[in-house]
Amino acid sequence: MNIQFNPDREFDLIAIGRACIDLNAVEYNRAMEETMTFKKYVGGSPANIAIGSSKLGLKAGFIGKLADDQHGRFIEQYMRSLGVDTSNMVVDEEGHKTGLAFTEIKSPEECSILMYRDDVADLYLEPSEVSEDYIKKAKVLLVSGTALAKSPSREAVLKAVQLARKNHVKVIFELDYRGYTWKSLEETSVYYTLVAQQSDVVVGTRDEFDVMENVTEGNNEATIKQLFNYSPELVVIKHGVEGSYAYTKNGESFRGQAYLTKVLKTFGAGDSYASAFLYALISGKGIETALKYGSASAAIVVSKHSSSEAMPTVAEIEQLIAERTETADQLR
Ligand SMILES: Nc1ncnc2c1ncn2[C@@H]1O[C@H](COP(=O)(O)OP(=O)(O)OP(=O)(O)O)[C@@H](O)[C@H]1O
Numbered sequence: 001m002n003i004q005f006n007p008d009r010e011f012d013l014i015a016i017g018r019a020c021i022d023l024n025a026v027e028y029n030r031a032m033e034e035t036m037t038f039k040k041y042v043g044g045s046p047a048n049i050a051i052g053s054s055k056l057g058l059k060a061g062f063i064g065k066l067a068d069d070q071h072g073r074f075i076e077q078y079m080r081s082l083g084v085d086t087s088n089m090v091v092d093e094e095g096h097k098t099g100l101a102f103t104e105i106k107s108p109e110e111c112s113i114l115m116y117r118d119d120v121a122d123l124y125l126e127p128s129e130v131s132e133d134y135i136k137k138a139k140v141l142l143v144s145g146t147a148l149a150k151s152p153s154r155e156a157v158l159k160a161v162q163l164a165r166k167n168h169v170k171v172i173f174e175l176d177y178r179g180y181t182w183k184s185l186e187e188t189s190v191y192y193t194l195v196a197q198q199s200d201v202v203v204g205t206r207d208e209f210d211v212m213e214n215v216t217e218g219n220n221e222a223t224i225k226q227l228f229n230y231s232p233e234l235v236v237i238k239h240g241v242e243g244s245y246a247y248t249k250n251g252e253s254f255r256g257q258a259y260l261t262k263v264l265k266t267f268g269a270g271d272s273y274a275s276a277f278l279y280a281l282i283s284g285k286g287i288e289t290a291l292k293y294g295s296a297s298a299a300i301v302v303s304k305h306s307s308s309e310a311m312p313t314v315a316e317i318e319q320l321i322a323e324r325t326e327t328a329d330q331l332r
């Protein structure tokens with residue numbers, strides 16, 4: 001089964017949600033307490049996905065709210081310089097700040113993120129700042145789950161989803177669960193379920209689907225059985241280094257293997273995976289190939305320092321897939 005995208009749209013993908021700052025530890029293999037130097041990058045899952053898609057050659061746009069400060073201006077300039085359309089990124093006029101994510105790289109397996117997200121500008125996006133004229137120019141609206149955590153951003157996203165459905169724009173829901181932004185798991189489950197049921201494609205880790213279902217050890221079969229009663233045509237469930245699974249409404253299932261690599265840090269895997277998976281899907285390469293593109297892109301980003309700047313090109317992704325296919329063939 002192939003997902004059909006409207007070919008006559010100016011934008012391949014418009015993402016909605018947060019565009020923030022990552023401050024990644026320059027000194028590796030040590031605790032945050034002992035880390036003295038951090039390098040600044042643009043961050044925030046949907047911003048990373050828009051940047052990754054743009055680097056792959058998709059025409060990407062962004063809907064979000066930026067702080068009226070140096071960080072907000074840096075984010076807008078950086079995204080624009082990489083070809084992301086920033087015309088619908090609005091500037092906050094009430095003094096709210098840019099979200100910051102400090103990353104700790106204790107070892108390749110032990111990475112964590114310390115977030116500064118009190119009263120952040122991105123969660124103040126108003127429904128009135130979401131334009132139907134803009135959304136209807138896209139093939140895909142990419143929704144980040146974190147943008148549902150608080151009002152008014154929550155209503156802005158719900159409006160965007162309604163407008164996308166009205167205008168035959170495919171809704172891709174990236175669960176992107178960040179616990180500290182939410183009041184309770186019950187609340188998350190209500191809003192995640194609401195948006196997942198109205199989406200065409202839902203992407204998340206197994207743990208994130210458990211959050212959505214408010215269960216502890218959920219399983220993929222139960223997840224798809226539920227979701228395929230509603231709008232979703234495709235559900236992608238990621239299992240970290242064990243790879244990922246894609247399920248279609250008409251009963252197909254595919255497994256994507258992770259490409260093992262020399263890991264520097266694990267964060268950024270999900271965003272690079274999403275941008276390359278969507279690139280392949282929108283380019284009509286089919287689901288099986290899209291899983292390979294996602295995994296290859298993630299393998300490249302986990303071996304590098306950032307989540308946004310490290311996003312690969314199509315040539316880098318295809319080279320990695322070709323090398324690994326050749327090695328697998330030789331071992332047969
Ligand atoms: N250590 C790794 N080495 C190579 N590939 C990896 C590794 N970890 C994850 N991946 C790839 O990235 C994909 C997504 O990873 P994961 O399931 O950890 O997503 P995520 O939790 O959304 O990521 P993030 O840590 O960015 O939030 C996996 O399906 C796999 O292909």
Ligand SMILES: O=C(O)C[C@@H](O)[C@H](O)C(=O)CO
Nearest residue numbers: 022043044045101267268307
């Ligand atoms: O999503 C965030 O807010 C932080 C990211 O930018 C960070 O790089 C990461 O965790 C990517 O998964």
